[in-house]
Amino acid sequence: MGQGESHAGSAKKGCGRFGADGHNHADCLSAALERAEALCRERGVRLTDIRRTVLETIWSGHRPLGAYDILATLAQERGVKPQPPTVYRALEFLQEQGLVHRVESLNAYIGCPLPEERHRGQLLLCRACGDAAELVEEGALEALERSAEALGFKVESFTVELSGLCPSCLAEERA
């Protein structure tokens, strides 16, 4: 998984969104699928049936799904129940293409809102509703990288996951 690619000091601030922000999710989903199609065509890799279906399942919401959740959904949609390797292989492909991220702290998978740029994603995970959003804060990553280098450590990949409350759950909690 390449990481580098000229990230300058740009500190873009948000990206991705929580489910409960009132957006039209059908559009959100179809846009994600279209981008995936385009990207795969461009890269000369195959977004097969299974892979598309898995991606679609993941994008059915903004909440990370476990591999076996995906498996169960597939079992309903298609007649027969696929085996675990089927799903894991599709997930592997989707991760390689930057279309989904694995959420380490949840053993789950979520769609990436900006697969075009090879980026290093930071996730915001709501402990109440389970939704997730992606953050892009290059400045912080660079600071971490510099600190690591000061210790002689060469960073190759980042896992940054922040758990807490999303805007709507925070509002609810205060009510």
Place this chain on the structure above:
Amino acid sequence: MGQGESHAGSAKKGCGRFGADGHNHADCLSAALERAEALCRERGVRLTDIRRTVLETIWSGHRPLGAYDILATLAQERGVKPQPPTVYRALEFLQEQGLVHRVESLNAYIGCPLPEERHRGQLLLCRACGDAAELVEEGALEALERSAEALGFKVESFTVELSGLCPSCLAEERA
């Protein structure tokens, strides 16, 4: 797990160390155990036999260990083989006391070098030798937190794990 506690803008730079830096690990280990004893006494919680043994096993090196690795070690040291819940319960206690961290990206556990301060640890994980060290870079965390807040997200806990090469493996790779 409380997190807050006045972290001001202090950006301490290192903490914890890799195994291959030539330190005397026996001292390192016994110091960790003494600190744990002291801390538990002070807090009025019980560092029982099992808990101490698990902690000792974890501190036998600077490489994160899986729960079943710990289990296997315990099986050798004590006559009988404990069951998984025994180890998981000890790990739960040790995490609550801040004596060990769970490494999400490895499903493993590692001793915390500064359990006295309730801190938010950032881990450096060497993909070659498996060793880990802890980093403390409050500045980066604060930047992340501010970005998250700008999206209306309230951060409660951080998972920051950087994978790459530790100083000695980096040197070796270049040789």
Place this chain on the structure above:
DNA sequence: ACAGAAAATGCAATAGTATAACAGTGTCGC
């Protein structure tokens, strides 16, 4: 169109990680 190579999928078994539920034992304050 066809053979051969490569990629993708199907399938069975198994490895690795973690928890639930309940019974028994030890510890502490009274």
Place this chain on the structure above:
DNA sequence: GCGACACTGTTATACTATTGCATTTTCTGT
């Protein structure tokens, strides 16, 4: 001592992920 509580033992099971091999599909060059 006795009751309350924390800790540990034990069994079973849930959840997550991979290995290895057979089969099918797709692609490439001719």
